[in-house]
Amino acid sequence: MLELIVLLIFMIAAGIVAVEIKDLLASVIALGAVGFAVAIGFIMLAAPDLAIVQIVIEVLSVVFFVAVILKTTHVDSTLGRPYKGGDIFTFVVFGMFALAFVYFGVRLLAGLAPMSRELGQVASHYLTQGLAETGAVxxxxxxxxxxxxxxxxxxxxxxxxxxxxxxxxxxxxxxxx
Amino acid sequence: MIILVASLILFLVGLYAIITKRNMIKVAVGFSLMEYSVNFLFAIVGFRPGALPPILQAVEAGKVYSDPLPQALVLTAIVIGLGVTAFMLSLILRLYNRIGSFDLEEIQRLKG
Amino acid sequence: MKGMTPIVKVVARIVGGFIFIYGCYIVLYGHLSPGGGFAGGAIIAAGLILARLAFGTTASQERSASISSSIFESTGGLLFLLIALLGLFVGGYFFINLFPSFGTPGRLVSAGSIPFSNIAIGIKVAAAILSIFVVLASTKYIFKE
CATH class of the missing domain: 1.20.5 (Single alpha-helices involved in coiled-coils or other helix-helix interfaces)
Structure with missing residues (x-):
């Protein structure tokens, strides 16, 4: 599980870079880094279908973003502007929401206990009877x-x-x- | 557990971009980040340690497989995400055509 | 949109066909190996987008590509719906899998109507992504001077 934690830390770091950097092209490339990390994570999580789709869709999404940015401008002119009173209020509200979100998310996911769970009835039916009922491997x-x-x-x-x-x-x- | 909390934090990074940034491309980037984190959370929920991919002829005793149901749900959600991103980008292009920048505060000054 | 340098054109000429064939393989073997209509359609669209980016397009080519990809997308959606309605009229349920035990499992000819649904979804996804790209990257919508 250590490699997944390292991958998630890389994803969070690349996400913060994508949000905060001044050049929009660099921001989009950092978003692509997050997407490819997600694809690697899908392979680690035993989901090769999702990894194939994620890689191709990530390439296409970066192509779309670059096509838009090349037609317009690639400098984020809104960074570095001084903050007003309303913006500070927004930050405070976001911080309070983030704390509440993490607290209730942890409480909710603690009941889920994902990594040691037995497969549910539906999933084991799909696994055992799927070949006989649909014929697909x-x-x-x-x-x-x-x-x-x-x-x-x-x-x-x-x-x-x-x-x-x-x-x-x-x-x-x-x-x- | 720590993996689930880390993907929640990635979700919060995207939400931070949507709420506080004043550049439209940054808002679209934050939207994509939120989408990735939710997809990753679904894949984690369907996984057990040492699981094999759900591609098999017959279930062998003593081996664990990952849950195919969240993977099937995420498979469609990834492609929908590309469509939603493309629609957002086309709206951003039209707004750039009208006001000449990606600034969200310029839009608030528009009248009519 | 202008084309790229001769290096890119030569590489695209070699690689593009292989990407297209790989996408078709992913679509056709979707019920046996990882992949399926969504992944294969996206790979086919990526190959077509590579060719368009490398060689460049004129305004008339963009117009005809937009029209033909719209037609292909509607065809894919209607094919998928037709398979569903065939299940309704022949088997009794919407989206029932017709003849799921036909052929040997693990071979290409198996799984009833799942491969046909895969082909329909592949056509639809490829045409949808290609038409979005054609509109977003066309020469008509250049704003920067």
Whole structure:
């Protein structure tokens, strides 16, 4: 488990760099570092399906960010501006929320006790009966496309909506009257 | 336990960017960070020490496998995250076209 | 959008086809090995995006790519829905897996309608990501002088 903790510390450090650095291109590259660390973590957590998807999607997401930044500007001009009273209030509220979030998150996850848990009924049914019921060796595929295929249909709808939204927002010429 | 707390802290880093930063690209970066931390938390919940990937012909006695259900949920959530990020970037491009910078305070000064 | 240097073009010419074939392999063997429609579709889209970035595109090419990727995305979604409706009319349930025990498990021909669903999802994801990229990176929307 030590390697996962080291990986998570690296992810948090790269995330702080991505949030605080002045150059937006460097910020996006630090975000890519976090994404690749997530992919390595998926391999450590015995999830090769997720690792493949995460690597490719991370590359594409960095490409999208860079395509936007190259068209506009890559200097964050809002850093270094003096803070006003309202900003300090925002920081205080965020600090209080962070403390409460960590406290209740620890209390909630302590009841979960993930690393020593026996597999639940549903998961062991998928593992033992999945091949006989669906014929797929890869149990993740059998869950995605057979047991919970309606969820996948909803996902396809969300992706379709996102593409339509992008096409509609970036249309330059208005409707002909 | 410490791993779960660390991914909660990664979530808080993303939330900090969304709440306090005044640059729109930084807000999008924070959104992506939150999404990664939640995906990672799901994968941790489905894992046990020494588990094998859930790709098998038959379950062998004495071996542990990771839970396929959270992996299937995260698999779709990763691709949705790319779509949501692309939609946010297109909105940012249109706002840049209108006000000429990524500053969120410029947007508050806009009227009508 | 302009193309890149000759070094990038030569490397892209060699690598791009292999990336495309690897994506097709990931889609087709999704029920036997790690991968599936989502991963394979994203890899296919990455190969196409590599070719577009390396060789550059003109405005008319971008327009035709936008139209054709929209058509492919609708085709993928309709194929997935058609498989679901086939399950409803033949098997009795929406999204039922038809003939799950056909073929030997572990071979390519097995798992009933799961490979066909994988192909439909792969087409849909690849076309969706490609159309987002074409719009975000097209020459019509350059703001910086």
């Amino acid at each position: 890869n149990r993740v595929t059998s869950v995605v496309l057979d047991y919970r295929a309606l969820d996948t249909l909803g996902e396809a709808t969300v992706l379709f909506t996102a593409v339509i939204g992008v096409l509609a927002v970036l249309r330059l010429e208005g409707r002909k009257k």
